[in-house]
Amino acid sequence: MVSTLSLLFAHGADPTPISGDEALANLVKLAVCFLFIAVMSYPALSPLLRPSKQTNTEEPTAHRDVVSWLGVALLIMLTVGWWTVRSSVVEMITEPAVLEDHTHTQVEGGQVTMWGDFHAEVVRVESGEVRIYLRDSFDRPIAARFYDVEIEPLLSDDGNQTDETPVTVETVSALNDRFRFARLDKSYENYRIKVSTPGWTTSLRFNFDGSRGRHSLPIWCAPSGR
Amino acid sequence: MIGCLNLPYDLKRFGVHTNQETGGLSIKMETSRYLASCHSFFIYSSVVVLIASLTIDLIGHLRGLATARRIGYLGLMMATMGMLFSFMTGNLAAIWAVHSHVPQAPMKVHESLATITCWSLIALATLRSALERAPSRRLLWGYGVSVLLALASLWQTGQRGFDLQMGASEGPARIGALDLATMTLESTIDELAYSESMHHLFGWLVLGLALLSAYQLGSAKSNTKLLAVAPIVLTAGGFFLLIFSDVDAWPLATDKAITDPEVLGHKLIATLMIAVGIGSNLLRKDESAEVIEGQERLLAVLALVGGGLLLTHIPTGSPYAESTIGLHLQHLLIGTLALIGGWLKFIEQSLSKRSLSMRTAWTTVLFMIAAILITYEENIPWYLP
Numbered sequence: 001m002v003s004t005l006s007l008l009f010a011h012g013a014d015p016t017p018i019s020g021d022e023a024l025a026n027l028v029k030l031a032v033c034f035l036f037i038a039v040m041s042y043p044a045l046s047p048l049l050r051p052s053k054q055t056n057t058e059e060p061t062a063h064r065d066v067v068s069w070l071g072v073a074l075l076i077m078l079t080v081g082w083w084t085v086r087s088s089v090v091e092m093i094t095e096p097a098v099l100e101d102h103t104h105t106q107v108e109g110g111q112v113t114m115w116g117d118f119h120a121e122v123v124r125v126e127s128g129e130v131r132i133y134l135r136d137s138f139d140r141p142i143a144a145r146f147y148d149v150e151i152e153p154l155l156s157d158d159g160n161q162t163d164e165t166p167v168t169v170e171t172v173s174a175l176n177d178r179f180r181f182a183r184l185d186k187s188y189e190n191y192r193i194k195v196s197t198p199g200w201t202t203s204l205r206f207n208f209d210g211s212r213g214r215h216s217l218p219i220w221c222a223p224s225g226r
Numbered sequence: 227m228i229g230c231l232n233l234p235y236d237l238k239r240f241g242v243h244t245n246q247e248t249g250g251l252s253i254k255m256e257t258s259r260y261l262a263s264c265h266s267f268f269i270y271s272s273v274v275v276l277i278a279s280l281t282i283d284l285i286g287h288l289r290g291l292a293t294a295r296r297i298g299y300l301g302l303m304m305a306t307m308g309m310l311f312s313f314m315t316g317n318l319a320a321i322w323a324v325h326s327h328v329p330q331a332p333m334k335v336h337e338s339l340a341t342i343t344c345w346s347l348i349a350l351a352t353l354r355s356a357l358e359r360a361p362s363r364r365l366l367w368g369y370g371v372s373v374l375l376a377l378a379s380l381w382q383t384g385q386r387g388f389d390l391q392m393g394a395s396e397g398p399a400r401i402g403a404l405d406l407a408t409m410t411l412e413s414t415i416d417e418l419a420y421s422e423s424m425h426h427l428f429g430w431l432v433l434g435l436a437l438l439s440a441y442q443l444g445s446a447k448s449n450t451k452l453l454a455v456a457p458i459v460l461t462a463g464g465f466f467l468l469i470f471s472d473v474d475a476w477p478l479a480t481d482k483a484i485t486d487p488e489v490l491g492h493k494l495i496a497t498l499m500i501a502v503g504i505g506s507n508l509l510r511k512d513e514s515a516e517v518i519e520g521q522e523r524l525l526a527v528l529a530l531v532g533g534g535l536l537l538t539h540i541p542t543g544s545p546y547a548e549s550t551i552g553l554h555l556q557h558l559l560i561g562t563l564a565l566i567g568g569w570l571k572f573i574e575q576s577l578s579k580r581s582l583s584m585r586t587a588w589t590t591v592l593f594m595i596a597a598i599l600i601t602y603e604e605n606i607p608w609y610l611p
Contacts, residue, residue: 016404018485022334025341026490029538032345033494033531036352037501040527043359044520045505047512065511073504076465118403136403143410198327199400 108133108179115202118142120195124208128186132171132193133179144173148196149180153188154205168194255606258551261558262319265312269387272308273380275301276347280373283354287366302354306347307565310537313344314558317540321554324546328394330405336390337540339383341487344538346376411544418549418604424471429599431463435525436592442518443585453510456521460528461503467496487540495535502528519575522588526571529564536561552605559607560598567591 018026048066106112108131110123117137124130132149134142149171171180193204279301286294320333353369393399413421438455471492475482482489502524509520536557541550567588574584601608 018483019334019338021338021342022487023485025338025345026485026487028342028345029535030490030494032349032352033498033535035349036531036534037498037527039352039356040530041502041505041524044509044523048508066508069504069508073500077500116402134403134406136407138404138407140407141410142403142406146406146409197401197403197406 107135107139111206111208113204113206115204116200118195118197118202120193120204122191122193122204122206124189124191124206126186128184128188129181130171130184130191131174131179131181132195134195134197141178143177144180145177146197147180149182150194150196151182151184152192152194153184154190154192255548255551258318258555259322261315261555262322265315265319268308268312268315269384272305272312273384275308276305276380279305299354299358302347302351303569306344306351309344309347310534310561310565311558313340314537314554314561316340317554318551321546321551323390323394324405324409326394327399327401328390329399329401330408332386332390332393336383336386339379339386341538341540343376343379343383344534346372346379348534350376409546412547413544413549413604417543422602422604424467425599425602428463428467429596429602431459432592432599433596434459436589436596439522439585439589439592443582443589450510453517453521454507456525457503457507457510459503460499460506460525464496464499464501464503467499468493471496486542488542491535491539495532498528498531522571523575526568526575526588529571530568533561533564533568536564548606549604552603552607556598556602556607560595563591563595563598567595 106121108121108123110121110131110133112119112121114120114137119135119137119139121133121135122130123133130151134144134147136142150168151171152168169182169184171182173180189208191206191208193206195202195204279298281298282294282301283298285291286296286298316337320337323333324330350369350372353365353372357365357369435456438452441452472482472486472489475484475486475489475493484490484493506521506524509517509524539554539557539561541553544550570584570591571588574581574588577584
């Protein structure tokens with residue numbers, strides 16, 4: 001119940017709960033709106049609020065009319081409000097989905113690591129392409145134009161490497177801006193990834209040792225259609 | 227003062243690559259950048275006018291000078307309008323600041339305090355209007371306390387704004403993942419299309435009200451059946467907006483909370499439309515009331531509140547996207563027209579004799595708002611070069 005109530009006070013762009021200053025701003029906006037309407041429309045509506053002299057006992061007074069109309073409006077709003085906040089039986093008995101902070105979730109089938117409030121998921125495709133996805137602590141994606149990545153292939157454990165020592169490879173942004181990638185030789189399985197975000201640069205090491213499974217998770221092919 | 231917000235900008239951060247084809251687009255972005263640079267100008271000039279008008283008003287009250295009180299009253303209205311413009315230019319400045327890597331958390335605090343300040347000034351203007359109409363000692367004390375609270379809020383807002391400017395001048399800070407992910411947010415095509423269709427629908431509603439106003443302007447006698455049109459349109463429109471604005475906010479849940487500033491703004495204007503619609507309908511029942519005048523006054527009140535809500539609108543779905551720049555520019559124009567129209571109607575009704583030119587201006591403003599809403603786009607507006 002408390003978690004549901006607290007999540008009702010989440011807000012806007014980021015999933016963190018509403019802050020005190022924002023809640024106060026909402027309250028002030030709400031209160032002043034109604035104050036403004038009440039004060040500025042009073043001259044127009046004041047004749048309705050004055051008790052009228054009844055000439056005929058069968059005629060309803062303006063005051064009773066106002067109350068009746070307000071009652072009808074309130075009833076309509078309550079009915080519509082009940083309909084709009086309805087829940088299904090399933091929703092009533094299940095826990096609401098919670099956007100968790102700092103969960104480590106593989107979304108693209110790669111390896112996930114974290115530093116600060118950044119998540120990086122590095123995917124090695126069978127063709128040798130290496131993709132880097134960056135997300136925040138709530139797993140919301142970060143567009144590729146906001147960070148830069150360099151990949152340095154490392155010598156594998158059994159020393160099986162080509163003669164040419166590979167240099168650091170620059171990545172390029174995917175067309176849909178979801179990740180950065182570079183195409184490397186299929187023989188490379190270990191990488192040092194240098195991720196640069198505004199004001200911060202981090203070096204990460206990934207070891208895609210496949211079915212040996214000693215150091216990292218199995219290699220996954222990139223899902224089709226992405 | 228103009229241009230003192232000298233933030234660097236790079237269109238590539240918006241995903242726009244400057245080339246011959248997008249040369250036109252960069253000109254439109256320049257409009258938003260220019261308006262963003264006017265933020266400081268509006269702030270400083272509004273504060274100066276506010277302090278001066280409060281001082282003159284106080285002297286007028288203490289010395290019993292009616293002219294001084296009137297000048298103070300008008301100055302307060304001008305300062306409030308200036309603050310609303312500064313809020314909107316601040317929204318545009320925030321977009322450019324974020325894309326220049328100014329941290330978002332302190333900006334959000336500044337934005338919340340600015341909301342409190344703007345609406346405190348609107349409350350001040352409201353109480354001052356009530357004082358002008360029905361002066362009383364209790365109202366005067368309430369006004370005095372509100373002045374102190376509004377000034378305290380203004381001071382705090384200014385402090386945070388100053389800290390932001392100092393921080394920005396130190397150069398780009400380390401930006402966290404939360405900020406970068408928020409910068410990445412963009413509305414989907416469906417969401418943009420839905421928002422556009424809602425604006426078009428309400429454009430037709432405002433067009434109906436404009437046509438009704440034009441008919442009442444032209445006809446010597448009032449048609450009692452037509453007096454029901456405005457209340458029905460407003461009430462029905464209000465209920466429609468209450469349900470269908472931000473459909474992902476229903477049922478009350480976690481996807482989009484009702485305390486989200488954007489959702490709250492939409493539900494608030496819907497509630498006010500219903501309230502004004504019901505009030506306009508009740509006026510028809512009272513034989514002693516001047517129905518057309520009363521309905522037009524209520525519509526003017528709605529225009530003023532709507533203008534205030536538009537100019538202090540905080541988009542939260544994709545707050546720093548390119549489409550949001552277009553949203554702010556269009557809201558600035560519609561909000562300004564709404565405020566102009568509302569004030570024209572109030573001034574016209576305060577005159578001893580009905581002014582045909584002012585009533586025509588009010589109707590013209592309604593037509594202009596309807597035209598802008600019907601042609602609304604969730605992007606840089608069509609009427610910019």
